[in-house]
Amino acid sequence: MEGRHGKRKEKAGSPELLKARQEEETALLRDYSKLKDSLKQITDSKKKDSDALKTTALIIQLNPGYYSVWNLRRTILHEGFLQNTNEETTQGIFNEEIKFVDEILKQNPKSYCAWNHRRWCVEQMGRGSSWEDELAMTDKILKDDPRNYHGWDYRRHIIRQLDLQNQSPTEEALQRLQSELEFTTLKIKEDPSNYSAWHSRSKLINELAENMAEKDKKAMIDSEFDLVKDVVYKNPDNQSAWLYNLGLIGREEPSISIIGASVISFHPLEVVVAFDQNVKLRNPFTVSTMLDHNVVPLEGEWKATGSDSSLGYIWIFQQVSGSVYGPTVEIVIFANDVYGVKAGSKLGSPAVCFEVETGEQDFGVISGRLNQLVVGKNLMIDVTKRLGPVSNPDGTLEAIREPEVKHVVTSLTTSTSLQDRRVVLEREIAVARELMGVEPDCKWPIQVLTTLLLELRKTISLHSAEARIIDDECIGLLEKLITLDPLRQERYEDRRTQLVFDRETLHLLKDAKRSHGMEFADEQPRDLDLSMRGLTHIPISSYLMHLHTLDLDSNAITSTRFLRNLLNVRRVNLANNLIERLEGLQHAPSLEFLSLENNLIATWEDVFSGFVFWHEGKLGRMGAQVKVLLGLNPVIENEGGEYVLEHRWEDVGEVGVDIQWISEEARLAAETHATVVSGTRRVSINVILDGTH
Incomplete structure (x- = not known):
């Protein structure tokens, strides 16, 4: 039987051997307990003698962690x-201490x-320490276990210390880095799946690239791509090499x-700003x-929707009650005003200004009328402290030419040229396709191809035919991965x-390149049908902000939080989804009808949680009424039937919610046959119309 890193596992042994091991472990635990008692005495007495040092050594030998x-x-x-x-004397003490660490590292x-x-000891030794000796030590460690991450990490630390200690000139430091790169090449040839060696190599080439001319750097990177290609052609399932390859290619920041x-309320004035991801406000x-x-x-005051008002896709400004405003309102947002929860994400434009109309009192007309007026580096920060004169007589900001947006990629292949980026991506896509042809059921070429295609998609127009083709291919690849790698099915389903979702909501956005940011289309539809799409969640719920009807x-949606x-x-x-609990309903102020039939809602608490804020009178705009269909959910049987639930809901009090526990199909059938069931009184006395709103 093979264990980790290809080493053979030992068999459990005979019953006699197992019994002997158990007796040995019992004795060790008894000794360990006594040592811990001694340790407490040492700590309390603050002893720092040989007995105290010996006690720590004995405990560490039993428990190195x-x-x-x-x-x-x-x-x-x-x-x-x-x-x-x-x-x-100091040198002698630390030499003995390093010998002690050597013994521990032999065990673990x-x-x-x-x-x-060990690192502390060598650093404390000062002039007497020898980082060269430590480098030789890691040679031995990595010979015994080439995948020992700690050995590789310590080796990188040694290289840094040698550069600092010797105050090496740049040439000598580069030679040392080159020597380390050759060391990783040797270890990779010995074991092409050695992730620790690939990881160390990635650190080294980044350091080497910092001191290279562009021509030399390109030659080095091309050589790295050739190395990866050689490895994956021999073993297309080599995860370490593929991950290194993706690191070379990088990703768009x-x-x-x-x-x-847009405006969502007039008295008081409420203005909403929508983002394409969860953000927090700095200013x-x-x-x-x-x-x-x-x-x-x-x-x-600015607040995000949801229970956490400091984080969200949607941010709402509510004006102080009683204040007056003119026919238009300007919102100015600077790049440093917001930051995203995705690592490294930042506003794509230096500054953005929106002007929304407030003179149109028909909410249905104004909803969705959006206009991005200004994008510019020199936008004036605060309308109360303008940095320059207002050019226009009416005081609006002067339109400034949009600055050139560079295509920023976090990799050694970084280029501000989209064409250069496409060349690299298309070349590596061809490699992945070729390997898929050789090994059609190997998951790693498929995963890498999907990632590369999605990076390529970021370089083109959202509405282009090429983007549509890429989306269709990636969906097919992910569906294949779901079959090939069922243990990671949820990850692939979420990416799919x-x-x-992007494909089905494309018409909600203007035609634009992703690197230039996205914006709502001027005309927003009222209805959207996303039924039977295999969706596991709603990735960017802010896209749906203007909808009136959503199917x-x-x-396979599991949460209602997006509401x-x-x-x-x-x-x-x-x-007919997989929802287990009602959430987010208290922040959907316009909701009038919600069908949750045939889901997985199992308990009364999972129902009531969605309406707590309604009951407490904390529902955004007041006066909302909603009809909720909950038939065919386990909660009905689990809680004693629909009549029990109806009475339980009555105990909560009138909150403008009409919950129907019986399925809509059964209700319609009953009405068709004029069947009258005693005791079917509903909770809400409000009349809910089923017509189009």
């Missing part, structure tokens, strides 16, 4: 044995604590897009209006969901 004992050992050495000693070569203690702004966005030809800042019937961002939605069909 006891970090606080290692800390205590360092304290004993530093405050006891190393006080008032000469250089020769991957002990974080032991490696940390994530950016935040402000996709639109409140400036909101101003024009009154008597003067720019007047509006007082108010993102692509399907999500027969998908908190659907500020205008009236009717939602979530029947």
